[in-house]
Amino acid sequence: MKVMLMDPPRFMGHPIGRILGSFGTNKADQAWPPYDLQIMAGYCRKNGHDFRLLDANNLKLSYEDVFNEIKIYSPDWVIYLTCFPNFILDAQTASAAKRADRNIKTACMSLSIYSVQSPEVQLSKLPDLDFIAWGEPEVPLMQLINGLEPQKVKGIYYRDADGRINFTGESQKAVNLDDLGVPVHSVLPVNIYKCPVSLSRPMTIVNCSRGCTNWCVHCQAGAFQRPVRYRSVDNVLEELREIKSLGIKEIKFYDCSLPTNAEFTKQLCSRMISEKFGFTWNCNARAEMLNEDLLKIMKTAGCHSISIGCESSDPQVLKNMRKNETPQQIEDAVRLVKRMGMRVLMYLTFGLEGETKKTMEETYKFAKRLKPEFVTFGIVVPAPGTPFYNSLEKKGQLRNKDLEWQDPNAMPSFSYPALSPEEILNFTRAAYRSYYFDTGYILNRIRTLRSFTEFKAGVTNALKMARRYILERVK
Ligand code: SF4
Known part of the structure; x- marks a missing residue:
């Protein structure tokens, strides 16, 4: 599978700190890499999937740029990082993916996803978003990428063929962090971080x-x-x-x-x-x-x-x-x-x-x-x-x-x-x-x-x- 991992664009020109459960605009002149996605990239590598990681946030890309990058890579999956204050805005990433190709599957992840209120209502309002990883995201997302049917994957909200929103129950909590492989750095523009x-x-x-x-x-x-x-x-x-x-x-x-x-x-x-x-x-x-x-x-x-x-x-x-x-x-x-x-x-x-x-x-x-x-x-x-x-x-x-x-x-x-x-x-x-x-x-x-x-x-x-x-x- 080809998996595109994305830190979405900024909010009103301000870079957003979404990593490791954080949120909010940066207080200082800093740019940190999207570490959750680097973990997910390491997990993709361990599972033999092709991946691309795009830090649209720190590269100051627009949603149009994101759309173009998705078109070029042509992935099977687009998975993006979010945080609760930007949850609705970040879903534009899912829309860019569906605009590039309706068959791309879209999912969002965050270590603080539990702060998103009424996820089933939110998902019903976001037709381009297919999955919300609820709880620790890596294992359920990898099970989906590996082809397990959504109803068998614990820890996701998803829309079924009839348009109904379903929740599959709490995911496996407390994953052994070594099981996720080793986070990847080589795919990022390392010189932009500060x-x-x-x-x-x-x-x-x-x-x-x-x-x-x-x-x-x-x-x-x-x-x-x-x-x-x-x-x-x-x-x-x-x-x-x-x-x-x-x-x-x-x-x-x-x-x-x-x-x-x-x-x-x-x-x-x-x-x-x-x-x-x-x-x-x-x-x-x-x-x-x-x-x-x-x-x-x-x-x-x-x-x-x-x-x-x-x-x-x-x-x-x-x-x-x-x-x-x-x-x-x-x-x-x-x-x-x-x-x-x-x-x-x-x-x-x-x-x-x-x-x-x-x-x-x-x-x-x-x-x-x-x-x-x-x-x-x-x-x-x-x-x-x-x-x-x-x-x-x-x-x-x-x-x-x-x-x-x-x-x-x-x-x-x-x-x-x-x-x-x-x-x-x-x-x-x-x-x-x-x-x-x-x-x-x-x-x-x-x-x-x-x-x-x-x-x-x-x-x-x-x-x-x-x-x-x-x-x-x-x-
Ligand atoms: S609970 Fe949060 S704020 Fe309190 S010490 Fe731990 S990391 Fe810091």
């Missing part, structure tokens, strides 16, 4: 695990990707060897928290050291998973930065969101990483339950005091199906259920009695301006620059931030 935290380029993403040990109320990974699983170290190394052969120099390990499995992380690092890959890399981590021993070996293996999910400095907000961490643990982790000579990105989130003007100000001051090299000030998005969404709905605090506009950079779709959406948005935007356009911050960043790639990324990100948080108006 990340503000990178020290070198070309860069790429590698994901070693699925899910998170925690269950924060707003997080889809915590809610939908259970239980936590890691690939084997050998499987990851096979991928790293391909990456090395392509001349890629930097990796973002995009896991909820790589060091959560300390044994895996140590083994991976020792093998990276013994195989002398020479990559520079960074990863995400939960604060309490970091310790000096682990950071030491990570640093020796090339790790230069850690992104820590901090969210808030307010103990009650952290408690409400079930972060299962204290502000002190977060502060200790940030200080430890810096002491080890590595850089820190703090992910902060405004608008969680219990948030007030005062807690937002305190959280901002917390970041200023800890001086991370990078910080993001996101606005929490109530993703349908999460406890946060359910709680807002129950309390009548959801103002707008229009999925298209759910974005961590846009006007919040919820409102609290003592904190309006406008106040949250304005505070967030002001926080970006004041943190990144502070003379002390700029001088410090220049003083600690480690590479020309870092310098260039700093300049392009400053321009992007100025455009987004100073010049652009948000409704």
Whole structure:
């Protein structure tokens, strides 16, 4: 079979982060490869299918371009990545496929597909979309590609010959990640990918695990990707060897928290050291998973930065969101990483339950005091199906259920009695301006620059931030 895997075009000119269950427009000047499709490509390779992977999102292609590319490749299947806010818009990919050839089968996939509400209704409104993979997508999609009849494939919504929408029941959950083969990098234009935290380029993403040990109320990974699983170290190394052969120099390990499995992380690092890959890399981590021993070996293996999910400095907000961490643990982790000579990105989130003007100000001051090299000030998005969404709905605090506009950079779709959406948005935007356009911050960043790639990324990100948080108006 010929399978075309597609990350659909942008939304109103903004690149969309759809990978590994994420959603929303990019905050910074970044372009990450469509990793879910690379996993699917590896699975196609393992099953002996021909495939093509088109990253229309980062290549800035239009739907007309997508149509032309489908025509040229003439696949049996078009499978595209989606995310819940863009679910309807992304279905234009299915329409482009059917316009190219009515016989092409179309399907969409996302690790956060459970946030798409009423999938049977949605599918009935999208006549060009044949299948929605419901849950972990790889196994059901591969069974379909391999020719199994839809009614025998668990984990799909599909339209039968009479036009009725059917659901085949929950799919096999918790696939063994090694069974999916090894994600493919060689079919992508590796030079277009970039990340503000990178020290070198070309860069790429590698994901070693699925899910998170925690269950924060707003997080889809915590809610939908259970239980936590890691690939084997050998499987990851096979991928790293391909990456090395392509001349890629930097990796973002995009896991909820790589060091959560300390044994895996140590083994991976020792093998990276013994195989002398020479990559520079960074990863995400939960604060309490970091310790000096682990950071030491990570640093020796090339790790230069850690992104820590901090969210808030307010103990009650952290408690409400079930972060299962204290502000002190977060502060200790940030200080430890810096002491080890590595850089820190703090992910902060405004608008969680219990948030007030005062807690937002305190959280901002917390970041200023800890001086991370990078910080993001996101606005929490109530993703349908999460406890946060359910709680807002129950309390009548959801103002707008229009999925298209759910974005961590846009006007919040919820409102609290003592904190309006406008106040949250304005505070967030002001926080970006004041943190990144502070003379002390700029001088410090220049003083600690480690590479020309870092310098260039700093300049392009400053321009992007100025455009987004100073010049652009948000409704
Ligand atoms: S720790 Fe991070 S990845 Fe895990 S559930 Fe919370 S927000 Fe999600």
